[in-house]
């Protein structure tokens with residue numbers, strides 16, 4: 001017999017559900033739950049995926065508010081298979097969805113954020129939400145080793161009398177962050193230490209501490225850093241629960257007054273990795289300014305060194321046709337392949353040109369996968385790289401890349 005599931009599953013008190021999950025329940029009777037926020041549904045759906053067979057979820061028949069909510073959000077479908085992304089209620093909820101292809105990440109993040117935040121006056125919040133979704137989904141596909149991929153969903157919700165907030169959640173049942181980091185960071189002694197370190201800029205399971213990337217890997221170690229900084233700077237909330245630890249970060253009125261704690265008892269963590277992120281709707285008034293601030297905050301934590309500029313933000317000579325980045329945007333696998341194709345050209349000192357037209361949101365991790373290695377090679381061989389049609393946020397991301405890729 002499984003112990004009873006908590007009747008209220010709220011991000012304000014995530015320990016209730018995580019402790020229940022830690023008791024290794026075999027069954028879930030959804031009709032016992034009164035209220036369940038989206039992160040709880042993502043957690044349960046991630047574990048309930050039928051192929052996995054770890055948690056059996058009884059059909060949601062809709063006797064309580066939470067079970068009606070689960071039903072509307074497609075819990076039964078996501079457990080059984082792979083429903084497409086759909087809106088459950090316009091501008092309120094996006095159904096639970098599975099995802100396991102790199103090429104599906106950018107369209108999914110774009111679609112979810114547009115379904116949820118349709119209003120034009122909230123475009124800056126929408127871009128940030130899309131950014132966070134891309135980074136979280138990519139982390140699952142790159143690092144979790146969960147062959148079923150990710151479960152994702154999103155919700156706009158009213159918190160008491162406060163403004164509404166957007167809550168998004170991404171889950172996997174994979175190896176967890178401690179194990180993913182342990183190989184390159186043998187000094188990490190505990191899951192808690194690993195979670196804290198995973199938020200540092202340029203900290204990745206793909207390369208050793210002290211580096212900012214590796215030529216053979218596409219990671220920058222910046223995904224979780226950007227997400228946690230958005231939470232700190234915009235009154236957001238971030239929960240990362242991953243095998244053996246759960247970290248909760250809450251933005252304060254001043255960026256450096258944020259709250260940071262681990263859930264008690266020590267050792268409590270989702271069996272896989274579960275990330276919930278929430279921000280007040282409309283809090284972000286200037287997406288580009290926010291990205292610039294986060295880039296500066298990352299630079300402040302780097303050892304001071306001379307900054308070199310190598311990228312040419314100008315039209316290339318007419319004989320060179322620029323490569324359109326739009327077609328591979330946010331697909332870091334395709335970006336790494338493109339990088340490998342550029343390298344022999346740069347080695348021969350042939351100029352290269354990239355066209356960033358029609359790209360509004362471009363994660364730092366994507367720019368890194370595309371250009372970290374080519375930029376270093378171009379600098380060493382003195383081969384020009386031209387950049388055209390980059391929106392201001394894309395250009396500042398490229399300049400930030402130069403600041404850490406080209407050692408002084």
Ligand SMILES: Nc1ncnc2c1ncn2[C@@H]1O[C@H](COP(=O)(O)OP(=O)(O)OP(=O)(O)O)[C@@H](O)[C@H]1O
Pocket residue numbers: 135139140142143144145172174175176177178180181198199203204205206218219220221222223224225273364365366368
């Ligand atoms: N879902 C996950 N499962 C397992 N490990 C994870 C997961 N998400 C993050 N990690 C670990 O945390 C590290 C830091 O993640 P982060 O997104 O900040 O950097 P990255 O993915 O290495 O680089 P980038 O995001 O810039 O491409 C990862 O390198 C990985 O070791």
Ligand SMILES: [Mg+2]
Pocket residue numbers: 135138139222223224365
């Ligand atoms: Mg990442």
